Amino acid sequence: MNLFANGQLDTPLGLLLALLVGTGFGFWLERAGFGSSRKLTAIFYLRDFAVLKVMFAAMATAAVGLQVLALLGRIDLDALYVPTSVLWPQAIGGLLFGLGFVAGGWCPGTAAVGLASGRLDALVFLLGAGAGSVAFAGVQPQIGDLLQAGTCAIGSIPANLGISGMTGALALTGIALGAFVGATMVERWMAKRSVA
Amino acid sequence: MSNPRPYWNPYLAGIGLGLVLLLAYVVLGTGLGASGGITRLAVAATHTAAPQVVAGNEYLASYYASGNPLSHYLVTMFVGTLLGGFLSAFAARRIQLGVERGPTAGVALRLSLALVGGALAGLGARFAQGCTSGQALSGGAMLQTGSFVFTGACFAAAFALAPLVRKEWR
Numbered sequence: 001m002n003l004f005a006n007g008q009l010d011t012p013l014g015l016l017l018a019l020l021v022g023t024g025f026g027f028w029l030e031r032a033g034f035g036s037s038r039k040l041t042a043i044f045y046l047r048d049f050a051v052l053k054v055m056f057a058a059m060a061t062a063a064v065g066l067q068v069l070a071l072l073g074r075i076d077l078d079a080l081y082v083p084t085s086v087l088w089p090q091a092i093g094g095l096l097f098g099l100g101f102v103a104g105g106w107c108p109g110t111a112a113v114g115l116a117s118g119r120l121d122a123l124v125f126l127l128g129a130g131a132g133s134v135a136f137a138g139v140q141p142q143i144g145d146l147l148q149a150g151t152c153a154i155g156s157i158p159a160n161l162g163i164s165g166m167t168g169a170l171a172l173t174g175i176a177l178g179a180f181v182g183a184t185m186v187e188r189w190m191a192k193r194s195v196a
Numbered sequence: 197m198s199n200p201r202p203y204w205n206p207y208l209a210g211i212g213l214g215l216v217l218l219l220a221y222v223v224l225g226t227g228l229g230a231s232g233g234i235t236r237l238a239v240a241a242t243h244t245a246a247p248q249v250v251a252g253n254e255y256l257a258s259y260y261a262s263g264n265p266l267s268h269y270l271v272t273m274f275v276g277t278l279l280g281g282f283l284s285a286f287a288a289r290r291i292q293l294g295v296e297r298g299p300t301a302g303v304a305l306r307l308s309l310a311l312v313g314g315a316l317a318g319l320g321a322r323f324a325q326g327c328t329s330g331q332a333l334s335g336g337a338m339l340q341t342g343s344f345v346f347t348g349a350c351f352a353a354a355f356a357l358a359p360l361v362r363k364e365w366r
Contacts (some may be wrong), residue, residue: 001222001223001225002222002223002224002225003223003224003225003269004224004225004226005225006225009224009225009226009268009269010267010268010269014224014269015267015268015269015271015272016272017223017224018224018269018270018272018273018276019272019273019275019276019279020276021216021219021220021223021224021228021273021276022228022272022273022274022275022276022277022279022280023276023277023279023280023283024216024219024276024280025213025216025217025220025228025273025276025277025280025329026276026277026278026279026280026281026282026283026284027212027280027281027283027284028209028212028213028216028280028284029213029277029280029281030280030281030284030285030288030290031203031204031209031212031284031288032203032204032206032209032210032213033203033206033209035281035284035285035290036296037296037297037365038296038297038298038365039203041358041365042365044354044355044358044365045358045362045365045366050203050206053206053207053210054206054207054209054210054213055210055328055332055333055336056210057206057207057209057210057211057213057214058210058211058213058214058217058333058337059214059332059333059336059337060214061210061211061213061214061215061217061218062214062215062217062218062221062333062337063336063337063338063339065214065215065218066218066221066337066338069218069222074222075221075222077338079225080221080225080226080227080338081225081226081227082226082227082334082335082338082340083325083326083330083331083335083340083342084325084342085335085340085341085342085343085345086325086342087342087345089323089324089325090323090324090325090331090342090343090345090346090349091345091346091349092320092323092324092349093320093321093322093323093324093325093331093346093349094320094324094331094345094346094347094348094349094350094353095320095349095350095352095353096316096317096319096320096323096353097316097317097320097321097324097327097328097346097349097350097353098320098349098350098351098352098353098354098355098356098357099313099316099320099353099354099357100312100313100314100315100316100317100318100319100320101313101317101328101350101354102313102353102354102355102357102358102361103309103312103313103316103357103361103364104309104310104311104312104313104314104316104317105296105306105309105310105313105364105365106310106313106314106317107230107317107327107328107329108230108231108234108317108318108321108327108328108329109228109230109277109327109328109329110328111314112230112274112277112278112281113277113278113280113281113284113285114281114296115278115281116278116279116281116282116285117281117282117285117290117291117292118285118291118292118293118294119292119294119295119296120293120294120295120307121295121296121297121306121307121310122310124307124310124311124314125310125311125313125314125317126234126314127311127314128310128311128312128313128314128315128316128317128318129231129234129238129314129315129317129318129321130234130235130237130238130241130314130318131238131314131315131318132314132315132316132317132318132319132320132321132322133231133234133235133238133239133318133319133321133322134235134238134239134242134256135315135318135319136255136318136319136322136323137253137255137256140254140255140322141254141255143323154341154342154345155340155341156338156339156340156341157339157340157341157344158339160341165339168339169339172336172339180207
């Protein structure tokens with residue numbers, strides 16, 4: 001189907017389908033417990049690794065699914081929209097974002113779910129996020145060159161390592177499984193420590 | 197008031213979320229996103245309050261290059277995220293009006309940090325061209341190097357700051 005490749009994303013059909021996809025997104029975030037900022041931030045105090053478990057499980061599921069559909073010829077990975085991988089903007093953006101995540105208690109998607117659950121701190125976070133997005137316009141002219149792909153494009157991991165996309169997706173799944181085991185061990189250790 | 201139901205298993209929720217992400221790629225041809233919709237709403241609000249600010253800035257004006265910035269799939273996806281979150285929270289009896297914070301944190305502290313944190317996250321997401329949805333999850337599923345750079349930097353910064361804002365949460 002691929003509405004993006006057909007230039008139909010912002011037609012009424014695209015807007016409606018994006019609304020439905022968003023509904024599924026919000027549903028699963030809330031089911032995971034991500035309508036709670038204390039649950040989201042508990043990972044930073046090693047108490048609850050649900051954030052890591054949900055993110056890795058989602059990423060691995062979609063990564064393997066995409067590669068399988070590509071092998072079956074059901075999807076053209078090169079026709080999908082992905083943001084350009086650029087080193088410095090994504091490193092700096094990630095650092096700023098991480099500070100905002102632990103101080104604010106939300107990320108943009110989970111704040112939407114928090115607001116829908118009645119959390120006023122999520123509303124305030126979203127107002128801040130809107131202000132921060134607009135404030136970007138103030139620095140964008142100065143760092144425009146930095147954001148150009150040509151200066152620091154870093155591409156995809158399979159391309160950089162010279163492996164197939166499927167190998168990359170399976171490796172990601174393996175790393176995720178290892179992280180699940182490690183996270184569960186840390187959770188148990190912290191629970192035992194706080195009882196003792 | 198009946199008790200809220202327990203959250204679902206994180207691995208199950210993660211697989212469900214992954215299937216929604218896969219569906220987004222198959223049907224829409226793009227992944228999930230949240231910060232883009234927020235940015236568009238904020239630019240439109242700025243335009244309503246002070247149109248000269250938007251017109252006078254190349255970056256903000258670019259959102260009006262192809263008409264109304266709100267008739268964009270990321271805006272309806274954001275509305276959908278609110279809707280899906282509401283439906284799930286309602287069904288699980290988890291709708292609760294209030295300011296969530298740690299047992300010793302005051303409302304003023306929590307809301308000020310929510311505002312500052314939101315601003316930092318909003319700014320960071322524009323630097324990175326995406327947030328935990330668009331960069332970490334969607335780019336990560338497409339094995340983009342920059343998505344893992346973003347995610348690594350995000351968690352490193354959050355873990356580093358966590359001890360200083362401990363009172364807000366624990």
